[in-house]
Amino acid sequence: MxxxxxxxxxxxxxxxxxxxTEALYRDAARDAAAEAGRDLPDAVFLSLIGGSAPDNRARLVRHFGAGFAIDAFEAAWMRHYARRSGGExxxxxxxxxxxxxxxxxxxxxxxxxxxxxxxxxxxxxxxxxxxxxxxxxxxxxxxxxxxxxxxxxxxxxxxxxxxxxxxxxxxxxxxxxxxxxxxxxxxxxxxxxxxxxxxxxxxxxxxxxxxxxxxxxxxxxx
Known part of the structure; x- marks a missing residue:
């Protein structure tokens, strides 16, 4: 090396x-997807890691569909992340x-x-x-x-x-x-x-x- x-x-x-944090974000995203009655496969989540916020939002919309309530999903995602991480x-x-x-x-x-x-x-x-x-x-x-x-x-x-x-x-x-x-x-x-x-x-x-x-x-x- x-x-x-x-x-x-x-x-x-x-x-x-x-x-x-990445595993916490992954599990929180799964929680948010389940709350919305949807599934978030590993391949989709892994494509988000390290990407920009606009690009990642576009990837999620492509996965969930144009009519998906993406703002509500992202809010739920952050709520579940805060719960899982305990802030630390x-x-x-x-x-x-x-x-x-x-x-x-x-x-x-x-x-x-x-x-x-x-x-x-x-x-x-x-x-x-x-x-x-x-x-x-x-x-x-x-x-x-x-x-x-x-x-x-x-x-x-x-x-x-x-x-x-x-x-x-x-x-x-x-x-x-x-x-x-x-x-x-x-x-x-x-x-x-x-x-x-x-x-x-x-x-x-x-x-x-x-x-x-x-x-x-x-x-x-x-």
Missing amino acids: VLHRMPLGVVFDMDGLLFD PALKPGVPDLLALLDSLDLRRAIATSSSHETVRRNLAAHGLEGRFEAVVARGDYARGKPAPDPFLLAAERIGVVPEACLVLEDSPHGVRAAAAAGMAVVMVPDLVAACEADRALCEFIAQDLHVVAKAILAAAA
Whole structure:
């Protein structure tokens, strides 16, 4: 697991990468679909992971049908998510150690996510991680979401690091493609969606968890 160059900045996805939220979102979406008398297959949910809100809404409308009450479904989805998560999703393995390493190396870092700023603030506060990221780029900050490069390019701009010197950490194919389109190095740390050959071709490597990423950064810094 080797990085081809030492990054000057690190850009993190959030859901499924920093916080163990994707399975909660999946189960909550199933709850909301069942409440509406519908079914949400795994293949449909997995296609949403890492995508932009407008794209995901369009995917759901295609699945459920044009007459489906999508606003009511999305509200029910968030209600079931809040119930399941209790407002405090678990940290993914290796998050504290990786952040401590980036502190020691004085590397700037940002979050670039399809979630809202309020969700980011709530998740960070639940684990005492406020102030550990120099910038947060969230839904509403960019014109085009992942797989477009806009979120990552804005994150690089906000932390003052050129895109080519940034390392992106992602768990989804949409995010991997967005990072590659931004001209950034990317490591995929898969969560619910396994890496395919196309993902592997765009990545520095595929990591089991963030402990592996920390070792690769430490080795690159040596």
